[in-house]
Amino acid sequence: MKYIAISDTHGCHRQLKLPKGDVLLHAGDVCNQGNLEHVSDFLLWMSELDFEHKVLIRGNHDFDLKNQVSLLDRKMPRGILQLDHSGVEINGNLIWGVPFTFIGKNKTWESIPKSTQILITHQPPYSILDLTPTLTPRGEKGLLERVKYVQPEIHLFGHIHASYGRKKIDKTTFLNASAYKASENRIVNAPFIFEL
Numbered sequence: 001m002k003y004i005a006i007s008d009t010h011g012c013h014r015q016l017k018l019p020k021g022d023v024l025l026h027a028g029d030v031c032n033q034g035n036l037e038h039v040s041d042f043l044l045w046m047s048e049l050d051f052e053h054k055v056l057i058r059g060n061h062d063f064d065l066k067n068q069v070s071l072l073d074r075k076m077p078r079g080i081l082q083l084d085h086s087g088v089e090i091n092g093n094l095i096w097g098v099p100f101t102f103i104g105k106n107k108t109w110e111s112i113p114k115s116t117q118i119l120i121t122h123q124p125p126y127s128i129l130d131l132t133p134t135l136t137p138r139g140e141k142g143l144l145e146r147v148k149y150v151q152p153e154i155h156l157f158g159h160i161h162a163s164y165g166r167k168k169i170d171k172t173t174f175l176n177a178s179a180y181k182a183s184e185n186r187i188v189n190a191p192f193i194f195e196l
Contacts, residue, residue: 001091003118004051005192007158008178010061011038013045015187016179023090024051027158027177028059028100028122031071036064039071047077053090054080057099059122059159070099083120085111093117093196096152100159109146117196119152122159129163129176147172153196164189 004018007027018024024046031038039062046054058072076082083097085108094115098108100122112119123140124130125147130139138160147155151171158178167174173194181188 001093001196003154003194003196005154005156005175005177005194006179007122007156007176008059008161008180009042009187010180010182011035011042012180012185012187013042016191018049018191019193021051021193023053023055024049025095025118025120025156026054026056027120027156028057029061029158029180030056030059031061033061034064034066034071036071043077043080046080053088055083055088055095055097055120056080057083057097057120057122060100062100087113087116091196095120097121109140109142112146112150114150116150116152118154118156119147119150120156122157124157124160124163124176125155125174128169128174129157129165129167130160131163132160133162154194156192166192 002021003023004021005025008029010032030042087096095118096116097120125144126139126141156175161178164178179187179189
């Protein structure tokens with residue numbers, strides 16, 4: 001199966017040029033700073049895409065920031081699956097999603113099963129594709145430890161736009177699929193494609 005991986009579209013999803021594939025994965029930040037119109041339009045757009053499976057998690061911008069309530073806590077359109085410390089098996093591959101959360105975020109990584117082949121988180125692991133423009137690492141140390149233990153084939157994330165890229169370490173290919181550039185308010189990075 002061919003997987004298409006994206007993240008951090010921030011309301012500019014309609015600018016994406018998506019290649020054909022079987023599974024679309026989105027690692028959060030579908031909207032920009034809690035914009036409800038972005039969320040509604042994103043879900044309409046995603047529901048109309050021609051993929052057999054569509055999977056997403058929420059990012060830190062996918063919240064009503066005043067109340068810290070997820071804007072994605074709603075019934076998903078048919079054909080879209082939102083993972084929330086949960087997984088789905090597609091073609092024999094376990095995909096596990098851990099969304100951004102404001103409370104206890106450093107304690108959520110232990111829920112990731114050892115059998116995970118594709119891991120989707122919003123935040124990056126510490127020291128891997130996690131440098132800000134000031135070269136400050138912003139990844140999660142607890143997540144790095146869990147990924148070293150689980151060793152998924154793919155770890156998809158975003159959040160740190162300046163570190164878009166791909167890196168293979170041991171058995172895991174890390175994908176920071178941040179598509180959006182805030183200073184230009186547009187999509188600048190291409191989706192990643194991989195097969196399992």
